[in-house]
Amino acid sequence: MRTGKHKTVYFDNAASSWPKPERVYRAMDACMRNAGGNPGRSGHRLSLQAARIIFETRESLAELFGVADSSRIILTSNATESLNLAIKGILKTGDHVITTGFEHNSVMRPLRFLEKESKLSLSCIGPSHKEPLDLPLLEKAITAKTKLIVSMHGSNVSGDIFPIAQIAGIAKRHGIVFLVDASQTAGSLPIDLTKLGVDLCAFTGHKALLGPQGTGGLYIREGIVLRALKQGGTGSRSESEEHPEFLPDKYESGTPNTVGIAGLGAGVKYILSTGVRNIGEKKAWLRAYLIKKLQDIDGMRIYGNPASAGLAVVSFTVPEVNSSTIARNLSDKYSIMTRPGLHCAPLAHRTIRTFPEGTLRISLGIFNTTREINYFIRCLKNTIKQAE
Numbered sequence: 001m002r003t004g005k006h007k008t009v010y011f012d013n014a015a016s017s018w019p020k021p022e023r024v025y026r027a028m029d030a031c032m033r034n035a036g037g038n039p040g041r042s043g044h045r046l047s048l049q050a051a052r053i054i055f056e057t058r059e060s061l062a063e064l065f066g067v068a069d070s071s072r073i074i075l076t077s078n079a080t081e082s083l084n085l086a087i088k089g090i091l092k093t094g095d096h097v098i099t100t101g102f103e104h105n106s107v108m109r110p111l112r113f114l115e116k117e118s119k120l121s122l123s124c125i126g127p128s129h130k131e132p133l134d135l136p137l138l139e140k141a142i143t144a145k146t147k148l149i150v151s152m153h154g155s156n157v158s159g160d161i162f163p164i165a166q167i168a169g170i171a172k173r174h175g176i177v178f179l180v181d182a183s184q185t186a187g188s189l190p191i192d193l194t195k196l197g198v199d200l201c202a203f204t205g206h207k208a209l210l211g212p213q214g215t216g217g218l219y220i221r222e223g224i225v226l227r228a229l230k231q232g233g234t235g236s237r238s239e240s241e242e243h244p245e246f247l248p249d250k251y252e253s254g255t256p257n258t259v260g261i262a263g264l265g266a267g268v269k270y271i272l273s274t275g276v277r278n279i280g281e282k283k284a285w286l287r288a289y290l291i292k293k294l295q296d297i298d299g300m301r302i303y304g305n306p307a308s309a310g311l312a313v314v315s316f317t318v319p320e321v322n323s324s325t326i327a328r329n330l331s332d333k334y335s336i337m338t339r340p341g342l343h344c345a346p347l348a349h350r351t352i353r354t355f356p357e358g359t360l361r362i363s364l365g366i367f368n369t370t371r372e373i374n375y376f377i378r379c380l381k382n383t384i385k386q387a388e
């Protein structure tokens with residue numbers, strides 16, 4: 001896409017991926033035109049077609065996440081809804097929760113909300129000198145009241161990857177429920193929820209899963225029962241005024257976002273056919289290329305651990321130049337889309353000591369190229385020079 005004299009360079013995939021694979025646009029258009037009935041409600045052809053689209057998307061997500069029973073994947077409107085359902089659905093007055101020092105506000109705000117209502121106590125575990133999470137400290141923080149551990153899988157600020165397999169092991173040993181926020185990793189890294197032994201996993205549809213905004217989901221392991229956030233029509237058990245107890249209906253009520261779910265299904269199918277490992281490798285390669293180029297710039301400070309494996313999410317600061325000024329200049333003058341500031345994760349910025357100014361974040365997607373990175377580096381150098 002071209003705006004003004006420059007081709008648009010989109011480096012904000014951690015906020016929302018763009019562009020989407022062609023098949024995502026096509027699936028949404030076809031759904032709107034050919035499957036316009038209300039899924040699971042009416043029983044006519046268009047209603048059945050809509051229901052089939054939703055079933056197929058659920059099956060594709062289950063395949064991607066190594067889940068045998070796709071009814072354990074609850075479709076929601078985003079990761080925020082999934083996290084609220086998991087957190088508010090499992091916790092009771094007096095429970096203790098352990099989380100990391102990097103969580104997004106969609107984890108921290110529901111937790112702080114419950115804490116304020118004096119329903120829970122909270123421990124936030126920071127990094128060790130080498131890793132984004134001090135695992136021994138996390139285990140030490142466990143008390144008899146600890147009900148839930150919440151950890152992100154990948155940071156939307158530093159790109160750090162969290163040791164969810166080890167945390168799952170600790171949670172299992174102590175009989176604690178483990179919730180993963182896979183918003184930044186679903187579609188970028190292989191995730192086998194059954195092998196990992198994760199109890200709950202929230203994900204969003206519009207980032208690396210390549211679906212549209214307004215889609216997401218929550219995996220709920222068999223044996224975990226949550227209090228639902230809402231009750232209503234499901235198209236099932238219509239004779240009863242009691243909400244059904246079976247999945248996915250227990251946690252899904254009201255007419256769903258079928259068009260969005262069609263797009264999400266197409267995005268996940270694209271990932272399954274390309275291979276999540278291949279996608280992860282391409283992004284890792286682009287990340288390494290970007291970091292190497294950034295490291296050549298005088299005074300550049302890159303956060304996270306550039307030497308270890310990480311997501312293609314790179315945050316940096318340049319001395320004396322505000323990240324918002326750089327981002328505005330990159331967008332207005334060169335048509336390069338980046339994200340400055342706190343990235344809805346003030347806790348993470350406190351942890352890496354970039355609060356309140358924040359950082360400039362570059363987040364790469366599968367359709368980005370080294371040519372775009374070279375162009376960005378030239379424009380960034382010009383911007384810094386002009387600001388000095």
Ligand SMILES: Cc1ncc(COP(=O)(O)O)c(C=O)c1O
Nearest residue numbers: 078079080104106156181183204
């Ligand atoms: C780590 C993390 N968790 C949760 C979210 C929330 O996702 P959504 O806005 O789709 O609910 C985001 C979005 O930026 C994120 O990066």
